[in-house]
Structures are given as structure tokens and as C-alpha cells.
Amino acid sequence: MEFLNPDFELPTLGANTLDLRRRVRAFLKEERAAGRFTPACNAWMEGFSADFSRRLGARGWIGHHWPQACGGRGGSAFETLAINEELLAAGAPVAAHWVAARQTGPLLMRFGSEPQRRRFLPHIAAGELYFAIGMSEPDVGSDLASVRTRGEAHGGGWRLKGRKIWSSGAHQCHYMVVLCRTAPRDSGARHEGLTQLIVDLKSKGVSVRPIRMLDGSHHFNEVLFDEVEVPADRVVGAPGDGWKQVTSELAYERSGPERFLSTFPLLEPFFGALLEAPASAGDAAAGRLLARLMTLRSMSLGIWAVLGAGRAPAVEAAMVKDLGTNFERDSIEAVREALAADERLAGNEPLARALAAAVPLAPTYTLRGGTNEVLRNIIAKSLQDA
Numbered sequence: 001m002e003f004l005n006p007d008f009e010l011p012t013l014g015a016n017t018l019d020l021r022r023r024v025r026a027f028l029k030e031e032r033a034a035g036r037f038t039p040a041c042n043a044w045m046e047g048f049s050a051d052f053s054r055r056l057g058a059r060g061w062i063g064h065h066w067p068q069a070c071g072g073r074g075g076s077a078f079e080t081l082a083i084n085e086e087l088l089a090a091g092a093p094v095a096a097h098w099v100a101a102r103q104t105g106p107l108l109m110r111f112g113s114e115p116q117r118r119r120f121l122p123h124i125a126a127g128e129l130y131f132a133i134g135m136s137e138p139d140v141g142s143d144l145a146s147v148r149t150r151g152e153a154h155g156g157g158w159r160l161k162g163r164k165i166w167s168s169g170a171h172q173c174h175y176m177v178v179l180c181r182t183a184p185r186d187s188g189a190r191h192e193g194l195t196q197l198i199v200d201l202k203s204k205g206v207s208v209r210p211i212r213m214l215d216g217s218h219h220f221n222e223v224l225f226d227e228v229e230v231p232a233d234r235v236v237g238a239p240g241d242g243w244k245q246v247t248s249e250l251a252y253e254r255s256g257p258e259r260f261l262s263t264f265p266l267l268e269p270f271f272g273a274l275l276e277a278p279a280s281a282g283d284a285a286a287g288r289l290l291a292r293l294m295t296l297r298s299m300s301l302g303i304w305a306v307l308g309a310g311r312a313p314a315v316e317a318a319m320v321k322d323l324g325t326n327f328e329r330d331s332i333e334a335v336r337e338a339l340a341a342d343e344r345l346a347g348n349e350p351l352a353r354a355l356a357a358a359v360p361l362a363p364t365y366t367l368r369g370g371t372n373e374v375l376r377n378i379i380a381k382s383l384q385d386a
Contacts, residue, residue, distance in 0.1 A: 011305045017082050020075075024061065024086040031055075032090070039091030039265040041358040044258045045168050045368075046219045047093030050128075056087075056094070057127025062101050070109060070117055071125030077308040081301070085257050091265030095169055095219070100124045100131040102256060103249050104177055107196075111237040111245050116198070120175075132170040133253075134178035134199070134223065135246065137163065143374075144179060144246060145190040149225065151180040151197055158182070158197060158235070160205075160228040166368065170221040171208045176201055178225070179246055182239050194242030198234040199225070215360045248312045255303040255317035259324035260296040262365065263331045266354045267293075270335050273348055282338035282345065289334055292327050296320060315382045318375040325365040332362050 031037055031052070040047055056062050065080045066072025087094050105124050108116050123129035140146045149162025160180060170176060176199050183193030201208065205228040211220035237245060267289065274282050299320050306313040335355050339345050 011078065011301055013078050013082070013301075014076075017076065017079050020079050021082040021086055024083050025090075027059070028086060028090045028092060031092070037091075037093050040093075041091060041265050041354070042262050042361050043091045043265070044088060044094050044098045044262065046095060046217060047091070048095040048169060048172055048219075049093035050096050052093050053096040053127035053130075055127070057097070057125060060125075062097055062127050063105050063121070063125040066105060066109070066121065066125060070105070071122030077304055078301075081257070081304050085261065085297075088257055088261035089264045089268070096130050096172070097124065097127050098258075099133055099169065099173075100129060102258075103133065103253055104131040104175075107177065107236065107245060107249055110248065111241065113233070115233065116236070120198075129175075130169065130173040132167045132173040132176040132201070132221075132223075134164045134167060134176040136166045138165050138222075145194070145243070147179055147181060147194070149178065149180040151178075151182045151195055151230070153182075154229070157232045158230040160197060160199065160225045160230055163222060163224045165220075165222045166211070167208075167221045167223050168219050168368075170201060170223050171210065171218070173201060175199060176223065177236065179242050182242075191243040193240055194246075195239045196236040196242045196245055197230045198236060199228060199230055203228050203230075205229075213360055213364075217360075247314060251303070251307060251312045251314055251317040253317075255300055255307075255313070255320045257297065257300055259321050260293060260300070260327050262361075263328045263358055266335055266351075266358050267331055269348075269351050269354060270338070270345075273345055273351060274338075274342075276344070282342035285334045285338050289327075289331050292323075292330075296324050296327060299323075315379055318378040322375040322379070328365045329362050332358050 032039070037047070037049065037052060053062070060073040061083050063070065063072045064075040064083055065077045068074050101124060105121055108120060120129060135144055137147050137149060140148070149160065149164065151158045151160050160178065162180060164178065167176065178197050178199050180195060180197060181193055182195040186192055199206070205226040207224040207226070209222045209224070210218045211222055212218050271286055274286050303313050303316050303320060306316065332355070339352065339355065345351060
């Protein structure tokens with residue numbers, strides 16, 4: 001049997017990318033010194049700041065590698081990756097634009113119409129237009145082919161009815177890209193008849209309900225669509241192309257550095273505290289975490305190279321998401337154990353506060369973006385088909 005040979009070839013980052021990284025790091029240092037943000041874990045989901053996103057957009061740091069006609073600066077994909085790594089490592093409040101820049105922009109550039117690209121992309125790049133994801137549904141889990149939300153042809157457009165769940169930031173976003181069924185389900189072709197619609201979240205018939213975390217915070221939502229009218233020109237691609245598009249999107253959603261850097265604002269002070277004193281119990285845990293972190297980063301770099309070549313590395317993305325979110329969850333537990341066992345960390349109040357903020361998030365890491373069980377099924381099927 002031939003085993004899976006994933007595409008993780010490590011690219012070389014050029015001098016321009018390293019220079020850009022230094023400039024972004026300096027900007028973030030200034031922003032933090034000015035009190036414009038406080039580093040936080042999971043800030044790409046919970047750290048919503050329209051002002052911060054607009055400041056990034058003004059510098060060309062959202063969709064930096066997009067064509068200039070789409071609002072970008074025509075840079076390289078690795079320059080965008082360097083920007084994103086710095087933002088995530090700093091725990092910067094990027095939730096406002098994150099999904100739109102990571103997912104909606106590439107979706108529209110690849111499958112959208114020219115009017116859609118002109119209408120949405122420059123405003124996304126400016127950090128002033130925000131999108132939510134409309135994939136998951138109650139009682140469906142990660143089986144997107146079983147979505148029940150329906151779009152029916154009506155008056156030259158579409159009428160949308162159904163609901164979506166776990167929609168991060170929907171209460172603060174302008175639009176949602178909604179995966180819905182626009183043709184009867186065929187048990188022999190489950191992935192046919194699915195379509196993506198761009199829905200204005202202020203439309204009549206749209207209701208957004210909060211799903212609160214254990215600590216009372218709110219970034220997840222349930223979104224209901226009650227006979228919502230959607231114009232014909234808001235179909236992404238052609239009716240029935242939804243599954244192909246979603247598969248492409250998920251490679252972006254699952255492989256980025258947010259899948260292993262969400263907890264870096266906790267790990268950075270942890271590593272720093274251990275380096276300030278002679279070796280002790282926490283060093284072994286820190287070494288294991290750092291080795292896993294750098295391996296995941298190398299894998300993510302390889303996937304970005306594949307995405308830049310126009311391919312959709314679904315299996316490789318599933319690997320990064322599975323390994324990365326387990327790393328994030330394990331890192332919280334490792335810091336917790338070290339705080340209890342390593343006397344050098346006793347009384348470190350900033351680290352204790354960062355840990356307390358991170359703990360309630362731990363259960364979400366292996367759920368969002370596809371559960372680890374579903375991801376492992378994707379990987380297993382590729383092995384079976386090899």
C-alpha cells in the first residue's frame with residue numbers, strides 16, 4: 001500500500017517578507033503602548049475592533065496579496081501570512097475583518113462575479129466590511145451535505161428559509177455567505193444542489209440570537225432566515241456550485257496560523273517567565289510545546305504555498321487543523337500544570353490572568369471549523385483511496 005504523501009514543502013521567505021514582518025511588529029508595539037489593545041487569546045474570534053481593522057486596512061495589511069483592482073497591494077501570499085502571524089502572536093483585535101479577509105475574499109476572487117468583486121472586495125481590504133460564515137446548522141454537525149436551509153427561486157431572485165449556528169460575529173457583521181439547498185436532495189448525489197448566497201444581515205426576516213460562553217462572553221450566534229429575499233445577483237458562482245466552493249473555502253479556514261496561534265498570548269509570557277530563572281520543572285513542557293508549534297508553522301507555510309498555486313489541499317488542511325487545535329488545548333493544560341508545579345511561576349499574576357481567560361475557550365478549539373473526528377475521517381479516506 002502506498003501511504004499518503006502530503007504536500008508540506010517548506011518555502012523560503014524573502015527579504016521583503018521579513019522587512020514587512022518587522023514593520024507590522026513595530027506597529028503593534030506602538031498600538032499596544034498607546035493602550036489601543038490588550039493582548040488576548042482567541043482575539044481573531046473575540047477581539048472585535050472596527051477602528052483597529054480600519055487602521056490595518058489603511059496600511060494595506062488586509063488582503064495584502066490581493067490584486068490592486070480588488071483593494072489589495074499585489075504583494076505575495078507569504079507577506080500576508082507574515083502579517084497574520086504577527087497579528088495573532090500579539091493577540092490583536094482582528095475579529096472584525098478576519099473571516100472576510102481569510103475566506104470571503106478568496107471565495108469571491110475565485111468564484112464570484114465581477115460586480116461582486118467590485119462591490120465587496122475593496123471594502124473588505126479597507127477593513128470596513130465584515131462577513132460571517134453560514135455553513136453549520138443544528139442537528140447537522142459537520143456534515144455540510146445535510147444542510148436543511150433552503151433557497152427557493154422567487155421573483156427573479158431567491159427566498160431563503162432556515163437557520164445557521166455557531167456563526168462567529170454575525171451580530172456585528174454586515175453580510176453572511178449562506179450555504180443552502182436550492183434543488184431537491186438526491187441520496188445518490190448528496191453534494192449536488194447546494195448553492196451559496198450572499199445575504200445582507202439587515203434584511204427583513206433575519207434574526208440573530210446570541211450563544212453565550214460559560215463566562216458570559218458572546219461571539220457565537222444562531223441566525224434564523226424567515227423567508228428572506230435575496231437578489232439574483234447575490235449568488236456566488238452558479239446555483240448548484242456550492243459544494244465545490246465550500247471545499248475550497250475550508251482549506252483556507254482550516255490551515256491558517258489561527259489554528260495554532262490562538263493561545264500564543266498565553267505561551268509568550270509563559271516562555272518568558274521560564275527564561276528568567278535557572279532550569280526547572282516547566283522547561284520540559286515548554287520545550288515540547290515549542291517543538292510542536294514550530295512543526296505546525298512549517299506545515300502551515302507549506303499549505304500556503306499550495307494554495308498560492310491554485311490548489312485546494314483539503315487533506316493537508318485537515319491535518320493542520322486537527323494537530324493545531326489539539327496543540328492549543330494542550331498548551332493551556334501545560335501552562336496550568338506548570339503554574340502549580342514550578343516555583344518560578346508562583347505569584348506571576350499576569351500569567352495567571354492570561355490562563356484564567358484562556359481556560360473557558362479550550363473546549364471550542366477542536367469543534368470550530370470542523371470537529372477533529374470529521375477531520376480524521378477526511379484523512380482516513382485519503383489513506384484508503386491512496
